[in-house]
Amino acid sequence: MATIRDVAKKAGVSVATVSRALNDKGYIHEDTRKLVEKAIQELNYKPNEVARSLYKKKSRLIGLLLPDIRNPFFPELARGVEDEMQEHGLRLIIGNADEKPKKEIDYIDTFKQNNVIGIISATNQTETSHYENLDFPVVFLDRTANEHPSVYADGLAGGKIAAQEMIKRGSKRITLLRGPIELRTAQDRFKGAINEICNYNVNFNVMTTASFTFDDAEKIAKELFEKFPETDGVIASNDLGAAAILHEALRRGISVPDELQIIGYDDIPLSSLLYPALSTIRQPAYDMGREAAKLLIQIIDDEKLEHKNIQLPVTFIERQTTRKVEENG
Amino acid sequence: MATIRDVAKKAGVSVATVSRALNDKGYIHEDTRKLVEKAIQELNYKPNEVARSLYKKKSRLIGLLLPDIRNPFFPELARGVEDEMQEHGLRLIIGNADEKPKKEIDYIDTFKQNNVIGIISATNQTETSHYENLDFPVVFLDRTANEHPSVYADGLAGGKIAAQEMIKRGSKRITLLRGPIELRTAQDRFKGAINEICNYNVNFNVMTTASFTFDDAEKIAKELFEKFPETDGVIASNDLGAAAILHEALRRGISVPDELQIIGYDDIPLSSLLYPALSTIRQPAYDMGREAAKLLIQIIDDEKLEHKNIQLPVTFIERQTTRKVEENG
């Protein structure tokens, strides 16, 4: 790799001049700049980011911490972050915390050690304490507001809407899937749903899932129909869970949505590919990612923030696992 | 952040000594080492990877280039890579090339500029020429053998098996989904299938998909039933495509697998959650990721390679979108 000295030599100027040309800083004669640029071209020179970062104590890297890259919700989030960062010339180091605090801490260390200029964290079960006393800003993504800046969707409203839509469509014996206790976002949507259900004269049961993995989703699905065979409506804690329920219901010959309605949560891409296509509460994952990136960039650029906690709306996506609502309902 | 000087001062030794303690290099008195370690503890010192990297021209970072993080096959691959790297104290910078050569090249530059010690690339449509003349090793993942080290699954065999299993189960008018022309892996499985089909007296049609995205999958699904309504077997180019076909078939009241059999490719996690669960050709994505990581680490460590092109086997996963094979078949 060519260095700044090679460029300087080739252009017949000093490294200081090359540096100025590179960064558009300080005075530089137009002819000199041309000379330098030509040399850069010819050598295909790219500045060494490591050296730059060492001096400035700032890289062009952003750390993105994901709880589980296998859950399709998070890649979607990541794409939003990435696209926004890309447009600002910033790069991502993606860390997959695997829902393990140890890995999360390790990644935070890695981020520090590599002079990232900011972190976006979408992990959700850990204390925020690891994020205190850092030399760079942190934005939380998919995590409800706290003292740190954050971007999240309205879980309480999401749960509430799910309950309303389900009840409106006539389910009377609803089973609620409660996501992992330690996940605040999972609990929000759960609370939103349960609070709303309590306003109506309907029966309900609750099943708690230990995690958001595929395996647990399948396990819970089997259990549900044994424990609560009378269920005529399921409000799932996420789309993966809903897909598993749907699968198991069909396997048992239960007709969806006639005998059993299902509402998911997230609206991951696969939801519309299920059959019947999954009705769900949509979180705007891609937009959430983009917003988080924007917010972080604003903080990095020291701009005045209008809002440091951004809540995005959720919407009910009506597909085929819920019945058509009665017109005169 | 504490620096090596802070540690040296606290321990009452020179920075050179601290460095030696840190890296287990050269002589160092046991008592001195204790002293240093204590200081490190107390200051919660972590070496600055950037400075280290600048001097050594080597970081502890690995670049992983993915074509499309939204396609569930790739996160699975990424997890395999990550887990193996993690165990060796190496970190990942994941870049999402978005199937755009420009982005791919940008990421390669970023990787270079950040002194990665190696790249694993799972992109598939670009010339390998961007990967020549790098100062660090490159391993290709999910890309068939070439002069570079690579890890891939046997696409030809996969296509062949798909065709065999489908024909064995009685489909006579098969439609083959052909993945993007520029994707070698997609073409391998396609060729494998078509070569095999030609050995039998069955009709077949081909439809080409422009990409592996959700949108294109849905589009193709609709088209297929209009163009080739007589189809009684679909060999899809990947599971996403198969899911879309399945969805559309059920929507049209076509019974699967009785009237239409479907075989996917990849075995992404969602495949078993579909209903009927998707029969598919499994690529061992997680293992492929791990193998690629192992291979890269071997090269970095300058170990003798037994094989520089590792081919992993594919297997037919029989689920419910194919009929039971006749015993006396």
Add this chain to the structure above:
DNA sequence: TTGAAAGCGCTACCAA
């Protein structure tokens, strides 16, 4: 067994 010092490639200050 330890320490002083050079140098990795870059930026930014100060002097010319």
Add this chain to the structure above:
DNA sequence: TTGGTAGCGCTTTCAA
């Protein structure tokens, strides 16, 4: 408008 140079935090000679 330009160039010389110190220094970012670390590793690695070389000398003590």
